[in-house]
Amino acid sequence: MRYGILIFLILLSFFVQAQDTYSNLTTKALKQKESAKEVDEYKQALNLYEIAFKNYPDSIDKVSLYYAAVIAVKIKDYDKAFLYLTPLAAMQTDGNGYPSWNYILRDYANEEFKNLISDQRWGTLKATAISKKKQFYDELQKREEEFYSGNKIILKETETAKQLYQQIRNFNPYKAKKESDYSISFIVNDSTKTSFFIHLPKNYDPGKKYSLLFFLHGAVRHNALVDYQFADWNLGGWNRYYTKYAEQNDVILVFPKGSRQYNWMTPDDGFFMIPEMLKVIKRGINIDDNKVFISGHSNGATGSFSYLMKQPTQFAGFYGFNTYPKVFTGGSFIENIKNRSFVNFSTDEDYYYPPNANDDFTRLMNEIKADYKEYRYNGFPHWFPQFDESEPAYKILFDDLTTRKRNPFPKEISWEFDDEKYGNIDWISNIKLDTLSSKAKLHKELNFKITQWLEYNKDDSLISKTVDKAAFDFPRSSGRIKAQYDNNIFHIETSGIQSFLINISPEMVDLKKEVKVYINNKLCFKGKVAYNRAFMLQNFENNKDREQIWINYIRLKVQ
Template sequence: MTTRSPRPTRPPPGTTVTATRSDSSARCIPSLADSNPGTGNPKRLRLAAAWLLAASAPVLAAENSGGSPVTDFWRAVTSEEQRVSEQALLAASDDVATLYAWLKEGPAFSPDVETGAWEAERTGADGLIFRYGVVVPDSYDPEVSYPVEFLLHGGVARPEWGPGVDWWRSGYANLQREDRIFVVPAAWREAFWWHDNQADNLPAVLREVKRLYNVDDDRVSMTGISDGGTGAYFFAFKQPSEWASFMPYIGHPGVLRNPAGGVNYRLYFENLTAKPLYIVNGELDRLYPAASLQSFIDVLIEAEVEHVFRVIEGGGHDTRWLPDETPAIERFKTEHPRDPFPDSLQWVTDRDDRYNRNMWLRVDRMASSDFPAVIKVERDGNRFTVEAAAVVGFSLLLSPEEVDFSEPITVSVNGETVYEDLVEQSTETLLRWARETLDRQALFTAELTISLLAE
């Protein structure tokens, strides 16, 4: 539930195949104790253009009628609202291509929305109240898609924030920009940035913003300061799909391995290879001096993770350097939009109930809780080449912008072909993913679910 001021797995249907697991394994870099994702893939652009052209007439028809089914779907919050809006969409068209084009075009965003700074709250599944602030350009234009930047504050070991308490201590005035939307959520001792409840909360807050404003899905970034910087590391390692880039300032990834913080995560550097990092630490920081991160930076280099590491000479545990560094940071964000359908993905996870998805790849079942699941997928047209270890089930989330559904799809795992057939698209899959993410740039119309259990 979300309130605002000043204004108010179920396993999806898919194809399941069974094959014998190979003994081949993929590389996993051990945990640490204390490329620019191109968007100009010509083949993908041709697929997208052909798909959207085929559905262009229905799109125009929907626009001429006001597009209300899509808008109602986008704004639906309760289960009943979602059910009714989905029925209305399917009544307007039950054709996958048409629905895909409508959803990619998105709702009719209203010009009558709050601008400037406002605050809201939502209730999590655990009953906690999560507060957040939003700063919207005064010149907001609903016809323009805006980048969104999440700002995670430090000092999370505090009591719960009450209404009217300023958790972003410098205030919202200095965040007012005409070229982006800022989101400033709150954390406290019951909800550190790296706890499960915040892993659920931040994507939910992003969806709330997307319901109201025209968001550029491929330019949603995360900046964190001190404990917030550690939070940015957490999302980069564990749950990166929504974000284009991460900017951890004066934080430390070793906190994610510290039981005193309520967690002891294993950190897998393969998970960082598609998400660029801009890291800043002060030379004389009393908590996290830059030298204390050098072993972490060495592994980033070894794993070929795209990153910038800026050491502020004489810098302490503060952000006095930020005005001088801002031009370079802004260039970094501009040069690193999210690629929603990269041709190569890898993921390492020690859970299959959460933190098990990277973009269009999801680990559904691990072979054992004793060893992490390791999976790497290369896509070349309709052919998926998979290397997997300690994985007995995974899903490929498919989009008409990445594959040609009129041709067979081939999946090989550890050198053995386990699937070669047509895959049927599903309106149910499309609507479910659109509802769960409100991500117009990463819509999926099919899930190909692969089981590697021996018969």
């Protein structure tokens, strides 16, 4: 009997040891650290880390070394603090979380490790971290140069204007890529940089044109710009299904990094970033200009909707998870959706935008015959992408994306705006407002009231509260333009517009014949349009678009 008990205790000991994996030990250590108040409690946490380091030396990670060093400083064991900080500073960056050197060099390290700074070992430690940081950025720069290498855009100056048009259409200077993942820096302004992370399909072929999907992250108010990103930050977790279906469908993924000030929702300071990122991406890889899309979650979904409302020309379609369908920097002119499409994935337990408002929005979309679809998932909160049950939504998204294509020369355009920065849509550009003129019949305001909103109470329970809220705001006077063409004849209706350009493509009109333009039923232009070499070159420089190519323009003033 005693022998049996002994065997049982030995097996139990092995079982307990088996449970104390590196992960379990460091998790316990972190919990102990977070709850500790007394020195002895901090010592217990450090002891757990030390057991983990001793028993699993091949598993030692930078986060645990950092926490162990922080605890050592708290208990004033500075030798141990340096013991853990020294290998941390020298670690190679592993692509997960912060680079190791950042724990030593970031701003608040001086506060966390203030009692170490006077020690000469701190200077040595910092020098190691600075060296590792330089190596990191040197490697980033090399990868970025390789991403763009061999792709300098050169158009032959000797070509005739007509030949130049064909040269642009057939333009392909692209080279094979060494990697599938690139972190690319992006200049926001003279003093500010951010980045985007780009994930290429396996066996990327530079001779093939690829669909591209931007993913705009949410929580813009709680994010900060960073000039580098890692695969682990973007391709797993909530984004795992983007990665899965993008790889199945050979779609390029792009993950921009925004912040409270520079983002795609509000304010307007960073709204230029996505179109500009697309432009620089086209320097490096072969993109199908008619298959570029935007998706996002929460604030990112609102950003996707905002590009649809304000700047859709370069894009084929838009998607959003848990979308707040509103422009926060001006008017929400929802008939603009008729130029493209939007697919919304909503949930019935969303505090960000309530289901009853989604119902009314969908009803309005149906009334104006917009290309809009909403898929409702019941029983899920705002953070729907976190759940495995969200996977069918991604399949719907990619099924739509793979079959959808931009029409670069639509026969009809309907556009309304209140900021001249966004006075451009496909073949109409540089539209100037006339806010003093009276509104025409085509200039109608579409809106609805929201009366119920979901929110979490102090008990963290979701409740419905009564509100009296307009779905959209209209803080400024707007202009509206409706346009169509057929058989070399353009008919334009305007309201609140003083002037604009019609961009011309040989895909739209017969250049051998006269073009006629009627504005509000008055003939305002009659004549032939010829190729304009300088305009073609400038236009291609501006957007790198090989499908929507303008050979000249007609300048028009509303009389």
